[in-house]
Amino acid sequence: xxxxxxxxxxxxxxxxxxxxxxxxxxxxxxxxxxxxxxxxxxxxxxxxxxxxxxxxxxxxxxxxxxxxxxxxxxxxxxxxxxxxxxxxxxxxxxxxxxxxxxxxxxxxxxxxxxxxxxxxxxxxxxxxxxxxxxxxxxxx
Numbered sequence: 435x436x437x438x439x440x441x442x443x444x445x446x447x448x449x450x451x452x453x454x455x456x457x458x459x460x461x462x463x464x465x466x467x468x469x470x471x472x473x474x475x476x477x478x479x480x481x482x483x484x485x486x487x488x489x490x491x492x493x494x495x496x497x498x499x500x501x502x503x504x505x506x507x508x509x510x511x512x513x514x515x516x517x518x519x520x521x522x523x524x525x526x527x528x529x530x531x532x533x534x535x536x537x538x539x540x541x542x543x544x545x546x547x548x549x550x551x552x553x554x555x556x557x558x559x560x561x562x563x564x565x566x567x568x569x570x571x572x573x574x
Contacts, residue, residue, distance in 0.1 A: 483509045
């Protein structure tokens, strides 16, 4: 069930016209967040895995999609990538409804850092986006 839901949402992303893909963003963020270490623990023990996922993010995904992910699954690359896509899929759709346009790459990256609800507007996520751009330049 979980994998089917993930695949349907992944395919639906193709309906967004952008100059980036979530796969590309993911490939950079795993280096920004954890230096590509799936066993990483950060933020004083609150952030797990390759994407440094917090339990509040997992709870939000479960609420939004009626899934049953656990915070511990953030250590698993497959589950963490699924959670990443689900969370940002919701954020992109929400953003598009609100602004009648797709978010920019920077807005999506800032959503990951500061929440899909307002992270793209927070001053505090600008530094994170600059860090993302530095890693992107090195990786691509």
